[in-house]
Amino acid sequence: MGAHPPGERPRLAELLAAASLATDLVTGQPLEHALETCLLATSVARSTGAEPATVRDVYDVALLRFLGCTADAPEAAAQAGGDHIGLNAAMAPVLNGVAAEELHALVRALGAHLPPARRAALVVRALGDPGGKARALTAHCEVGARLAARLGLGDAVVGSLAHAYERWDGRGLPDGLAGEDVPLPVRVVVVARDAVLWRRLAGEDTARAVLLRRRGRAYDPVVVDALLAAGHQQTTDGTLWEAMLDAEPGPVRRLDADRLDRALGALGDFADLRSTWPAGRSARMAALARGAGLACGLDAGTVTSLQRAAAVADLGAVGVPAGVWAARGPLRVADDERIRLHPYLTERVLGRCGGLAEVTAIAGAHHERLDGSGYHRGCGPGQLPSAARVLAAADVWCALREDRAHRPARSPIEARAVLADEVAGGRLDREAVSAVLTVAGEPAGMLPRHRPAGLTDREVEVLRLVARGATNRQAAGRLGISVKTVGRHVESVYAKAGVSSRAAATLFATEHGLLDGRG
Structure with missing residues (x-):
């Protein structure tokens, strides 16, 4: 990569690519996995005749599809016996498969490094929580969309990340959108990501078989056909970053x-x-x-x-x-x-x-x-x-x-x-x-006088504890109130803040400076 001229403002694409490297770490993928996905997804979008603005949205979504992947990290780690990164890596190939594939991968991945009895307990607990996947991926979408808005991205990208796990057949999350109701960037990126993943894990023939098997189910048939028709040109090691920057649609975007x-x-x-x-x-x-x-x-x-x-x-x-x-x-x-x-x-x-x-x-x-x-x-x-x-x-x-x-x-x-x-x-x-x-030692600024979204002082206290991982029972003990009262406060906080998960509530609290104090 060439040197950047002194004083040149950073490119937005570079910062998005940096974020994608971080999500590679969390999802258990090799660094630059998302960069390769971005190149393939952008190429496929162009081949389908998408408008330039839509191609740019595909580019951004490909880099940021997993921007919400830290949303459930503590919960996923507890489910997996500590290693949520290993769990993410194990589940990636089957995320858009059939339920049997997903169940088999989950059972094999939970507590893989732990003694049999501990592993069995983790499996029993996971199977006893059928809504766990929906909660987790919904939180991913909510947090990813919120962070993308703070990165200054447009409504189409934010809206796509809010539906990052939807499927063509309507069996995805968070809202069960189907067909062309699924944002086009999501339809393209889902196929491109899985193509890159399966090619690395099992080779070109297996990847092609997976795409065809999921065509019309998890995947938009038009996107699958376009990808298979275009083929896949592997970028040599050491050039993915430069190729990703060169592939950015439209004028270069820079950050003030x-x-x-x-x-x-x-x-x-x-x-x-x-x-x-x-x-x-x-x-x-x-x-x-x-x-x-x-x-x-x-x-x-x-x-x-x-x-x-x-x-x-x-x-x-x-x-x-x-x-x-x-x-x-x-x-x-x-x-x-x-x-x-x-x-x-x-x-x-x-x-x-x-x-x-x-x-x-x-x-x-x-x-x-x-x-x-x-x-x-x-x-x-x-x-x-x-x-x-x-x-x-x-x-x-x-x-x-x-x-x-x-x-x-x-x-x-x-x-x-x-x-x-x-x-x-x-x-x-x-x-x-x-x-x-x-x-x-400066006392000023420790507690904001203004309470955003009409939160009460007590609701702020509850929000701080929830953001730091306290259960309703633990928060009740800390504040000297009933568990039921804490639950009502949590519901009120979520409603006022416009969120539905602990991770998104934490972001809301951080964005409004509500975690600076120790009250």
């Missing part, structure tokens, strides 16, 4: 500063849905890092890059199974190593986006330490610029103040003491920590 900030914020919230405890984390860390950067006297451009890096620093964390993030005890060596790789994955996801080189470098260093004990590179002080030092301190403060699966949130006094120890041990920068503590 405001739209870039909104888009990066959306990707941060996408990453935060990987578990219940990070709800709103990326937005909190971005605000804290920005304030600390200003307090340290960093120049305006560096502060902007620092804020953006903080918003997406954990994007690579979606490549770690949600069961690892939810672990309540000591981690296995293999799981610890997966966690230590997440800054590297952040760099891999963002690294080819033009205009984001500084953002990517800062984000990838948020777990580095001055004494070389951090990860993933083990950098020393000479390799860590001021912005990376500030982000590292902000990350530690935010982590200490969060309820985690293995411990409750530390009090401000306890968190300050830990940071002081990190400075004394030569791991965190003294000036950066001082700035973070100064900004964190």
Whole structure:
């Protein structure tokens, strides 16, 4: 890929492609799987004679079809025995097949790494919840559409992602649309994605057989025929990114500063849905890092890059199974190593986006330490610029103040003491920590005075707990009210916010700054 001219605004297509790499991680596919799908889907759309605007919609939907895939990550991990990524990968080939294929794949995938008794319990629980798939995929669609709107995409793309799992025969989700009522981008992308998937798993002949078997069932016959008639030209390794950019229909779309900030914020919230405890984390860390950067006297451009890096620093964390993030005890060596790789994955996801080189470098260093004990590179002080030092301190403060699966949130006094120890041990920068503590001590902005959508203070309290993974019973215990009352509050919150899933409610809370306080 050629170098980007200095100061050139990032291309929207590059950011969408970066998002697609992140969804590849969550769905258990090799990186650039969605890029290949995008190339094939765009080619097929053109071959059907679709209007240029529709071809562009197909292009965008192909990159973002799984943008809502973190919506049910905690629940899917619990269903699978910890590894929702492995479960997603196992279910991908049969997602548009017949029920028997899906059931067989599910039984084989659940708890594949666990003892037989534990696996059997997972299977029994899954079979006892026939509505689980509909809840999960409906949440995917709801969250994907909401995030796509924040990325600044048009109604056709947002509407397509809201129906990302519909089928030609009307047996899809969330609304059972059939035939031409299914948005055309969805009809094209579903076939293209499965063609790419099956070709990689089993070869050209098997892929062709699958497409023909599902033609007129899950797949639009016209799309299948167009794809098979056009054939498939495999792009050589190392050129998919460039080919995807070259295939973008119409004029190149570039992001101004405001739209870039909104888009990066959306990707941060996408990453935060990987578990219940990070709800709103990326937005909190971005605000804290920005304030600390200003307090340290960093120049305006560096502060902007620092804020953006903080918003997406954990994007690579979606490549770690949600069961690892939810672990309540000591981690296995293999799981610890997966966690230590997440800054590297952040760099891999963002690294080819033009205009984001500084953002990517800062984000990838948020777990580095001055004494070389951090990860993933083990950098020393000479390799860590001021912005990376500030982000590292902000990350530690935010982590200490969060309820985690293995411990409750530390009090401000306890968190300050830990940071002081990190400075004394030569791991965190003294000036950066001082700035973070100064900004964190400001009371202003902790609780917004305005309650969006007419929410009451009590409803905001309930929403915060639900967003952080509390059950109705747990929320009732925390608030000293009945479970039935909590249920009524949840119904009211969902109705006022216009959402139907915990993940979408979490996004609503994050978008309106309702998770910043600790009330």
